[in-house]
Amino acid sequence: MGNTSKKLAAKCTLLTKEEQKYLAATFRAASKNSDKIREEDLIVSGKVDAVLLERVWGPQIDPRLAQYLSNFLFGSGPQKAASCDFNRFAELYVYNVRGTTDERMMVTYNSLGMDYNDSVELPYQLLREYCESIASTFIKVLKATTSKRAQVWITKGFRGRASHVQALGEAVAASVNTDSDTAINQCSATQLSKWLQLNILLQQMTEMVFVNLYGINRDETSSPALHTAPSLLPMPHGLDPMPDYPAFIDLSHIVWLNAHLPQHYQHKWRFLFSSHIHGESFSTMAGRIQDQGASLIIIEDNSGYIFGGFATASWALGPNFTGTDESFLFTVAPKMRVYPATSYNKHYQYLNHHAKTLPNGLLMGGQFNFGGIFVNADPFGEGSCAESCTTYKGYKRLSKEPTYRIRSLEVWGVGDKPLTEKESDERDLSVLDKSPEAKAILDMAGRTRHSEGIREPPPL
Structure with a gap:
């Protein structure tokens, strides 16, 4: 690293040493190796030079995001600067990674070529394109990573197709309303x-x-204390x-759905x-799918x-509805939306x-014969979605037609598989419980079995 860069970095109090x-x-x-980044290093004839940007930021950056970053670093319109210093360069990173709400507001407005103040409204179309550029770059980063969890999904046929990535960005932007x-x-x-x-996602x-x-x-030798972002992908x-594997959903769908699961289910x-x-x-x-815990x-x-x-x-299997109000219905194509539970009824699953x-099949939400989702048991392959469903907020019919044929259906357990009653009982046993001989020897020697004194009482 050159001395100039070291001196500049040392002056930026926004950053940790790492x-x-x-x-x-x-x-x-x-x-x-100079103390400023010049506009011409990134911009040619008023447009982002993708080739030059790729040398600096890698091939994963979406061209639209490159332009937004340039707007923040150099400004836009008549006030555009020819260069920016290290502090401005660092601010773009810090404000996006751990900025306050006001700092992130300022970054969003400036990146979209606007000055930030409370009275200025932002065109929704600009916001949508900004979110699409973030989603596009995020998926490109995932596809380029050496992370095992990302590579397993990708090698099994889960792609980051452009139309689905665009839908992910649209869904993120649409939640502003x-x-x-x-x-x-x-x-x-x-x-x-x-x-x-x-908007945590x-x-x-x-x-x-x-x-x-x-x-x-x-590099993999960097300090583990350095701030890193979550992958958003489950293992x-x-x-x-x-x-x-006959994959029919997309990497973008996995990211969207996983982000809406309760946090303790997101890892797997x-x-x-x-x-x-x-x-x-x-x-x-x-x-x-029975006895597998929470599922999608x-x-x-x-x-x-x-x-x-x-x-x-x-x-x-049984005649009653089960589940809790953490459940939700969703659509991921042609658009991505999530419909959370209401308190109107408890017809979750x-x-x-x-x-x-009683109806034979799988049902989520609504009433018998009018379910938010219904999968018929016999003949399997037929299903229906009601026009309305009071169990889930904002619900709109999920299938294209009220009744449908199933082209693909899959079920995923999320989070760790719950222990069976036998496994739970075995986990509560101590080593001495499993070895009467060892227990007897300790008794003969007059030794205290401390674990019995701290063991939790069995549930009532």
Whole structure:
């Protein structure tokens, strides 16, 4: 690292010492060892030179995001500067990774070529394109990473297709409005402030994007204390035995759905059932998904719509509804939306087979014969989605038609598999409980068995 970069980095109080090292190296590459990055290093004839940008930020950056970053670094319009210094370069990183709401507001406005103040409204179309550029760069980063969890998904056929990535960006932007499906033309500063505070997915994607663009943790020997962004991808379990997995959802769908799960389920998805692999059999599906804990049901209908539900309770055959208000329904194609539970009723999930007087099938939300999602047991392969569903807020019919044919159906357990009653009992036993001989020897020697004094009482 050159002395100039070291001196500049040392002056930037926004950065930790570890961050100074990495950002100074990235700045040196962009500025050709000088104390400023010139506009012409990044811009040619008023347009972003993608080739030059790729040398600095790598091939994963979306061209639109490159232009937004240039707007922040150099300004836009008549006030555009010819160069920027290290502090401005560092501010772009810090404000995006751990900035306050006001700092992130300022970055968003400046990146979109506007001055930030409370009275200025932001065109929604600009905000949408900004979110799409973040989502696009985020997926490019995922696809370029050597992370095992990302590579397992990718090698099994889960891609980051452009149309789905665009839908992910649109969904993130649409949440700026109370009703995501109501079109708006402008966003007020108040709307944007609340949106930036509540939109955890946007913040996590932005964080990972800038950590990568600025060269943080580029090598594996860097300090573990250095701030790093979460991957947002769960670790997939159960796909290894299948070399040709028939994936029909996208990396963008996995990111979107995982971000909406309760946090303690986000680390792992366990493959349970696929209609393409295990056959179109309701009995087979029911057998494979019972006693597996919380799960995601994902369905593709014969029109290409992809939708489903998050069930919080283990599936079990029976006449009653189960589940909790953490459950939700969702759609991921042609657009991405999540419909959380209401308090109107508790009809979250239902599974039954071979019943004489009750529906046979899998149902989430609504009423018998009018479910938010219904998968028929016999004949398997048919389903329906009601026009309305009071169990889930903002619900709109998920399938293209009220009744549909199932093209694909899969079920994933999320989080760790719950212990069976036998496994739970065994875990509560101490080593001495399993070895009466050792217990007797301690008694003969007059030794105290301390574990018995601190063992938790059994549940009532």
